[in-house]
Amino acid sequence: MEKMIEAVNVSYIYQTKYQKTKALSEVSCSFERGKVYAITGKSGSGKSTFLSLLAGLDVPTEGTLSIEGQDIRKMDRDAYRLNRASVIYQAFHLFPLLTVMENVMFPMELQHVARKEAKVRAQEYLRQVDLPETLYKKMPGMISGGEQQRVAIARAMAAGGEILLADEPTGNLDSQNEQVIVDLLCKLAHEKNYAVIVVTHNEAVAAAADVVYGMKDGELSVVRE
Template identity: 40%
Template sequence: MIELVVDQVHYQYPKAKKETLRGVDAVFPAGKTSSIVGQSGAGKSTLLYLISGLDVCTSGRILLNGKELLARDLDSYRRNTVATISQSYLLFPTRTVLENVLYPLQLAKTEKQAAVAEATKHLLSVGIEKELHNRLPSKLSGGEQQRVAIARCLAAQSQIIAADEPTGNLDEENSNEVMRILSDLAHNQGKTVIIVTHDRILAEQTDLQYRLENGKLYSNERNA
């Protein structure tokens, strides 16, 4: 279980005239779902990129259980600690569903047979039946693709799930299903789930809500 703390984080894009994030402070506890809402261009996704380890902040710190995340640790952090889910699903287009979920296990050098068994287990746990395992992602519905992405997160055994508009391209039924899975990951498996969304209704389903305005984060705590 990992508690992620964002401490006075500033971020400015290269060639940008002003900072996108101007001293963001937040705590994302383990075992809870957190949401970040805000208008388009507020910097929600930027914060999520930093949490996902895609880049380092211009200034400030990101702490994992009190230990600072450094630039040299980002590859390892992305491999072992954080998993990213996106509204575009981010699946390998030329790999089958099973091969997509196998990927983090191959990175971890898991033995092949064991890796296949584990990948299959995770796919079944998110409701992807076996007959879909050898299909390419393009042959799946949006909801199924998002669940495959979640199964890959489970295979990576990531403690932090960073979801950027995970239900952006899904209908209501699939959106609810995805939210149910994410909520289960947090509450029953102790993962730190952070969701960026512009959907306030979806945000209200999370345990913690943050609002990003003018580069600063404001919190709306509610009891889980």
């Protein structure tokens, strides 16, 4: 299968006035469409830094990270996040003052999709993540954690990209909701052909992944392929 994302000898160094910290050390790997990837590792091992690079929020200090053959350094990374890659977080990070529906519509509005059209599409995405229609007009603070994470996934789908990056997506959920989210992520990869990359501590999430990488002290290794 065609490589969607490819990292070759990617290193990342945090540099302050007084010290340098190597957060990633010569990481090489690739990600394909239609698969779920899990990156496991302890806190501070460099998982989130790697996810940040994959999301185009930063660029590698050394090495090459390319998206479908294009170097991320030379890309319009804002447009990349807007149209191709979405991130979901452990703390959900929905806009607290927007309704569930408005949160899902937001990326489409950023893409200048007409409001009416955005609304129709948002309803469709919310249906796909099995969110009851009664919650559409509620504020995020009024719904459960599992429901909020489903809204975050619907919002990621609304952006219309093909890469879904997730940082501990089940970290704040109970086991029942955890399974729902894992199933959803797998469905996106296997049915919608997304490349889903999940950073997690959770073994159940890792078990559901097609490929598992381990991260230790900034170095990436294959755990299961």
